[in-house]
Amino acid sequence: MPDPLPTDSVGIVTPQTLHFDTPITLACDQTLESYDLVIETYGKLNANASNAVLICHALSGHHHAAGYHSEEDRKPGWWDSCIGPGKPIDTNRFFVVSLNNLGGCHGSTGPCSNNPQTGQPYGPDFPVITVRDWVHSQALLADRLGIDCWAAVVGGSLGGMQALQWSLDYPDRIRHAVVIASTPRLSAQNIAFNEVARQAITSDREFHDGRYFEHNTLPRRGLMLARMVGHITYLSDASMGEKFGRELRDQAYKFGYDAEFQVESYLRYQGERFSESFDANTYLLMTRALDYFDPAYEHDNDLAKALLHASCEFLVLSFSTDWRFTPARSQELVDAMISARRKVSYAEIDAPWGHDAFLIPTPRYTAIFEAYMDRVAREVGA
Amino acid sequence: MRTDLKIIEQWISAGSHVLDLGCGDGTLLDYLQREKQATGFGLEINPDHITTCMGRGVSVIEQNLDTQGLGNFEDHTFDTVLMTQALQAVRRPDVVLDEMLRVGREGIVTFPNFAYWRLRWYLMRRGRMPESETLPYKWYNTPNIHLCTFKDFEALCYRKSFRILNRTVVDGEHQDRWLSRLWPNMLGQIAIYRITREES
Numbered sequence: 001m002p003d004p005l006p007t008d009s010v011g012i013v014t015p016q017t018l019h020f021d022t023p024i025t026l027a028c029d030q031t032l033e034s035y036d037l038v039i040e041t042y043g044k045l046n047a048n049a050s051n052a053v054l055i056c057h058a059l060s061g062h063h064h065a066a067g068y069h070s071e072e073d074r075k076p077g078w079w080d081s082c083i084g085p086g087k088p089i090d091t092n093r094f095f096v097v098s099l100n101n102l103g104g105c106h107g108s109t110g111p112c113s114n115n116p117q118t119g120q121p122y123g124p125d126f127p128v129i130t131v132r133d134w135v136h137s138q139a140l141l142a143d144r145l146g147i148d149c150w151a152a153v154v155g156g157s158l159g160g161m162q163a164l165q166w167s168l169d170y171p172d173r174i175r176h177a178v179v180i181a182s183t184p185r186l187s188a189q190n191i192a193f194n195e196v197a198r199q200a201i202t203s204d205r206e207f208h209d210g211r212y213f214e215h216n217t218l219p220r221r222g223l224m225l226a227r228m229v230g231h232i233t234y235l236s237d238a239s240m241g242e243k244f245g246r247e248l249r250d251q252a253y254k255f256g257y258d259a260e261f262q263v264e265s266y267l268r269y270q271g272e273r274f275s276e277s278f279d280a281n282t283y284l285l286m287t288r289a290l291d292y293f294d295p296a297y298e299h300d301n302d303l304a305k306a307l308l309h310a311s312c313e314f315l316v317l318s319f320s321t322d323w324r325f326t327p328a329r330s331q332e333l334v335d336a337m338i339s340a341r342r343k344v345s346y347a348e349i350d351a352p353w354g355h356d357a358f359l360i361p362t363p364r365y366t367a368i369f370e371a372y373m374d375r376v377a378r379e380v381g382a
Numbered sequence: 383m384r385t386d387l388k389i390i391e392q393w394i395s396a397g398s399h400v401l402d403l404g405c406g407d408g409t410l411l412d413y414l415q416r417e418k419q420a421t422g423f424g425l426e427i428n429p430d431h432i433t434t435c436m437g438r439g440v441s442v443i444e445q446n447l448d449t450q451g452l453g454n455f456e457d458h459t460f461d462t463v464l465m466t467q468a469l470q471a472v473r474r475p476d477v478v479l480d481e482m483l484r485v486g487r488e489g490i491v492t493f494p495n496f497a498y499w500r501l502r503w504y505l506m507r508r509g510r511m512p513e514s515e516t517l518p519y520k521w522y523n524t525p526n527i528h529l530c531t532f533k534d535f536e537a538l539c540y541r542k543s544f545r546i547l548n549r550t551v552v553d554g555e556h557q558d559r560w561l562s563r564l565w566p567n568m569l570g571q572i573a574i575y576r577i578t579r580e581e582s
Contacts (some may be wrong), residue, residue, distance in 0.1 A: 315436070334443060335454040338423065341399070347429075347437050347444045364429055371437030379439075 001068040001076075009076065010042045010067035010091055010148045017107060018144060024137060030127040033116065037141055038063050038107035039099040041288045042083060043091035045146070051382035052147040053089055053100040054138060056155030056162035057080065059230070059286045060278060062106035066091075078161025081361040088369035089154065091327045093382040096165065102137050103129040103285045111210070123281055131158075135165045139173065151380045152176040152373070156358035157325065158286070161293045164333070167310035168295055176376050177310075178369075180317045181358040184303050184336070185294040185330035190324065193233055194287040197226035208279050219280045224271035226283055231270055236321035236354030261375040275352030296336075303336035313343040315372050317365070320350045320358035345372070385557060386466065386574055387413065389550050390490055394418055395574060398461040401486060403478070404448060404468035407431045408440030415440070422460060441516045448473040450480040460486035467572075468525040469493040476502050483544065483579040492574045495551075497531035515570060532567045541576060548576040 018037050027140055040063045045052060055065050057078070059380040066083035068076055081088045100108040103126065111126040142150065153163040153174050160182025169174045177375055186194075201207060204222030208215045232240075244263040259265040299305040314337055318330035325350045337344040349365045351357035357365075376382075387444040388411050394400065398420045402411050405424025408431070414420035425445045426432050435442035445454075447468075463486035469475050470493050483490040494516045504512035519526065530538075532551070539546055551562045552572030562570035 057547075070408075255503055307582070313441075338443070338454065338459075342420070343441045344423075345440075345442050347432055347436075347442075364433075367433050370435055371433045375437050375439050 001071045001073050003071075008086045009080070010084050012070065013040050013042065013067040014041050014066075014069070014079075015063055017108065018141065020137075020144075021343070024133075024140070026127050027130040027131045028127050032102070032109065032127070035102060035137075036107070036113070037099050037102070037109075037137065038104075039097060039141070040064060040077075041145075042096040042097070043094050044064055045056035045095040046382060049095075049147050050149070050151060050167075050380040051094050052142075052145070052150050053094045053096050054142070054150050054153045054166075055083070055089075055096060056134075056138070056153065056159035057101065058155070058159045059290065060274070062157070063108075064106075065098040066096070066162065079231070079326070079359065081359065082366075082369060084098075087371050088366060088376065089293060090373065093377045094151065094244050094373075097141070099138065099141060099149075101129070101134045103282060103289075105279035105282040108150075109362075110279070111285065112213075112279050121213050123213060125176075126281060126285065128288050129285055130210050131161050131165045132169065133291055134162055138166070140172055142173065148173065151382065152175045152376050154178040154180075155182070156180040157182055157355065158290055158293075161290075165293075165295060166308060167314070169309075171309055171311040174312045175370075175380065176313050178315045178317075178372070179187045179330075179333065181319055181322055181325055181330075181355055182316075182333070183325040184296060184333045185328075185329055186291055191291050193229060194291055196229050197287055198284055200225035200229070201284060204280075207280065210284075212280065218275070220272070220275040223275040223278060223280050223283060224268070226280075227274040227278075228267045228271040231267060233324045234355045236323065236352060237352045238321060239356075242352070251347070303333070304339040307336055307340035307342055310340075310342055312340075314345070315368075316344060316346045317358075317368065318346075318348045319353070319355070320348055321352055322355045322357060324355040339377060355358040386492055386552065386572065389552075389574050390417065390464065390492075390521070393488075393490060393548060394420060396420075398422075399459070399462045401425070401455070401463045403438070403463065403465040403482070404465075404471075405435065405442060407432070408435035408438055408442060410464065410466070411440045412428070412438050412458065413436075415447045431543075438442065442469070447478060451477075452485055455485040457484055458487065462486055462490060464490045466490075466492045467494070470529050475528050475530075476542070479538070479544070479577075480542065483577065487580065488578045489578060490574065490576050491535075492572060493535070494569050494572055495527075495532050495567065497530040497533065497566050498571050502568075518556055532570065532573050535573070539575075544577045544579060545581070546575060546577055548574075550574045 021033045022036050023033045064077040065079045066077040085092045100106040103110045111122050115122045153166045155163045160179035163177040165180050166174045201222035202218035206217045207219040247262040295306045296303040318327035334346045396418050400422035402424040424442045463482040472478050501512040551566040551573050553571045
């Protein structure tokens, strides 16, 4: 944590674990008898509970979106650039709720949690969770927190899909959906990348059909490869070129196959670090949730028809160099919203960082986000 | 409230679904939303304008008419499609007009009159491309690549069988003067046309 603490930081935050005893039935028809959700909140809920904003995380995200857990913490939460006093999601005005989704590996019930029926970790027996299940559990979380209607549900990438799903499943409980760097459904190429990641994990000898805990091991190698391939899709050719180019770790070629280029050692480092901190079964689950997301599917593949269920206003943002979920995918979503006569604003932000750009503040991104959220705040009296 | 917007407002019925091409900072749409309970969108490419629209609750889509067109809008989606002071700046005004009257029932278009007497006089006296308060650019850096006169515009409408429902000719301050009514193509600076494809 920097000293002194910047005035636009939420400071030290403490996660809470909320236990839910009412069974929840999932899209796969399985039921979780009880479960935990780990959350963090920033700011204060106002008297009529109109100023609540839900943050939905992406594939490898979690509840720790802003601030620091301790003074020793080196890095703030994953979206600290956008959440805090005076930041686009202004904690002086909004009550911000951020959670770790079901199936996650940061404290909410997931494959690493103990299955109450066996006393052992669920591992591969943990049910496959969908975006709709997440939104359902988030609605139950809102009930618990006394929030009838979110001022906004905000998310990037997979988080944006949750915001979109909220607008369809609970139209009366959401005023604004902010869908950033997202897509109404994965393309074949997107699914293909996910499949490579899953194959990397499941073909690791240490995976043991997902029961690695029972074998006192972890499929580190597989998870590392999955992360490496994922990471490439989060960056752009230009940003990788800028960061690493063809730079070598040493002066000359060694005519071998060790990590000689800087980009190789960077990817290996990122992959290794991730493989120590993330659960392989959760990674499989999250990528599957991505694959399955397709709100148009139940409406004759007509997204506009699906959107007729929504009544909130939308802000859709894309980034010029994002090739994972390209601006064209966001435009597809916007076109369906226009066709369904929903209120929507859209901008394509010029940024060189590929898909990751949604995590990186740039003047235009910040200005738009700030202007939109300021208007949301005024609308709800925050 | 700008006078041209006041004039336009009279031609929009309450509760209309409107599309504003080149909506700027959203002043007109904001006004129509509040005063006429209108719904709809603005298209804009200027980043600052887009931000302002979003901040004031005007639905704005970043979309370039020249490169993207209006292909993403279905036929007859809007009651009125507006385009204020942008016709002369698009690559194919004729195509844009066609598209306006495909996605909307009526179109409202405003543009500067290149046959305004001061511009004629400028060209005649100096032999150089006219510059004025309404057209403050050099020939090489002007965004106004398709300047026309009222007569030109009306000839195009005739060719395309568009019906002109209304025309108001105003001066640079958007005031309706008796002189410009008398001889619009010579004395009028800006025209506001309301057109449709429908038969009367």
